[in-house]
Amino acid sequence: MQFALKRMHWSQFIRIASIVSNRHIEATPMHWRTRLIHSEATVPGGFASLSTPVYRGSTVVFDRQASVADQWRAERGYSYGLYGTPTTLELGARIAEMEGARHTFIVPGGQAAIALVYLSRCKAGSHALVPHSAYGPNREMANGLLRQFGVEVEPYDPLVGEGIARLIRPETSLVWCESPGSITMEVQDLPAIVAAARSRGVTVALDNSYAAGVLLDAFALGVDISVQALTKYVGGHSDLLLGSVSVRTDQMFEAVGSVWHQLGMAVSPDDCSLALRGLQTLGIRLDRVGRSALEIAQWLALRPEVDRVLHPALSTCPGHAQWRRDFKGSASVFSIVFKAHFSGEQVAAFIDALSLFKIGFSWGGVTSLAVAFPDLQRPGIDYQGRLVRLNIGLEEVDDLKLDLAHALQAMALTTR
Template sequence: MKRNTRLIHNKAGSPGRRTVNPPIERASTVILPDRKALYSRKPGYGRMGLSVQRELEVALCELEGASDAHLTPSGLSACAVAVASVVKAGDKVLISDSIYGPSRRFCERRLARMGVGCERFDPRKIQALEARLSDDVAAIFLESPGSLTFEISDTPAIVAMAKARDIRTIMDNTWSAGVFCQPLSMGVDLSVQALTKYVVGHADAFGGAITVKDKAIAKEVAELTDDWGISLGPEEAYAALRGTRTLITRLKQHETSALQIATWLDQQETVSQVIHPALPSHPDHALWSRDFSGSSGLFAFLVEAETDAEIDAFIDGLELFKLGFSWGGYESLIIPCDEQLTRLPEDWTQSRTGRLMRVHVGLEDADDLIEDLHRGFDALDRKKILDL
């Protein structure tokens, strides 16, 4: 990543000091030099972003191989903006059945009030998707790997059928953080990230980003963010920019530890399936190997538990893994996911064996995390014995 070497000047105009990162400018009003600058200089108002936002946009463009980046207050808002910027009343959006739940909620609830239709598709049934590409379909929204269930979509195939019909493609790329996958290089029109996760990396700020290579699409996104008044504050932009400095280093450790733990989980009798795209046992491993250069610290597994009480015993037995939403920070997290699953009737999750648990492997020692999971499984086994 490029490091900031911006030269800051004092009020007299003489050179001041160099800083590694740009200053946080807490400003709404920007003082401009003359009348013409009021309507010709950008940014002319603090909401459009100042030094730190511009530096973050440059970093994200470099990361994703983009020409333009647009910042939003959260990952969900980035997904909503990306979709809304490429549709109009009378259009239809096709969404992968495995996308982030709040993104699906926006598409199915909010788009309807905008006169835009929405239908789900199975992320693994590409031929069935192609058969549904009618003239009113304006966009296809996918997330790869899928949220919670980690299906890998055949992104190049989806892009090819979409481009043949002038349909926009949007991909949530948060899992790879733009490091392990570059959707724009595969022809995706809009790549979306929740900066909240790996880019910020410390569980202390929100942010979202949309990156594109096409100037016409960039204009559509820019106009919508202007019209809706969507922007990212300087404090949050600073946290995200700071996170980019260590992003690749952190991700390598997340990847290494997660693979070690996923491999160990795969050998446990209490676990019926480990769902990690980088494991050869994953159904979409070949697609992952083709389209990704690495893996992050987020995956899932199915634990042999029948009751909520058994799941509670497992979670209560853990000490290092914490119970909480989001991911991407130092801390390792785990959540049961069954309550969130609202999938198509024919989806593979309907016939699974065991309870779905999502894991984020943080930066703690991997052996300590394995020992912690041992404690959880021991507590689960004791609960099963007591219930007999």
């Protein structure tokens, strides 16, 4: 105490004295250390920036005790940065606007979005239907964590359509959909699935990442929850990880919101700011990559090395009729299956010979990507390493075709 007193600045004594004597002293000088925390510096107001500012903040300050609120519904006022800052909430509001949602929760990534849906719709004893074509880590979570928590998970054929009715049981709480499916690109008959699920009171959730929330109107088709990996097209530049969970009704808002709040799914306002920037160019990027991808898919379909092109806009893609009926366009990602006489080693040689196409998983950015799936199987189909997924970026199509042609040549020259 003695030591602390010795180190006190004279200005603090004045302040303390004023508090003790309960007298008001105008402009009492404060120690510079205190000033560092409680500054009175001002800047002019009225900076009308065209872009959304990045609001970083955990603690929210209330003007008086009576206005202190400890709740997660930001529409009732801010309480904690975890439940929303103006930056994170603006991103949510804009995704909700695009998708026609009641509300959009922003979460740390696409996989986190999937987890939030499972944890808010499934409980011990319930039954969930998940398509064979769902994103791999999604199926892993369903078969791992969910089963561990006592949820029965049943895989189903993504092309089941109205046949889903036969799989729905009294304890079914969720039908998961992903359209087109990951890697094998099956386009699902969402209206048929929704009709069967809705009449039985079962929630339908859709991984809507391929359509970026704009090429498919999930809520118009009756889906209850639409999930996006914003990491893909909304981010658009392979430099952020975010996800969204959009809900259609007040009831779903409360159900998902209370779990979102309990899980503490914090997101970075900096990443949200990048995603807000990404939204501004989403339209032009999607148009361009969609056109380029289709042109390259059609070109590959004519190549003698290629057995099948799995692109939703081509009739060779399973569920192509559903794509024509429900989608407004196609995006950047599709797969090719090489003819049966090629070996997995030759396909690897094809990938390694590419130069503009980089080898990587996370699609939706401006750079073209290619990746083979050596162990990929679907019920009754073993691709034996002959399936390659491509993401088409913003490079010139002719340059990409040259790169592919050169790699196809290298593949043919590689011995089995």
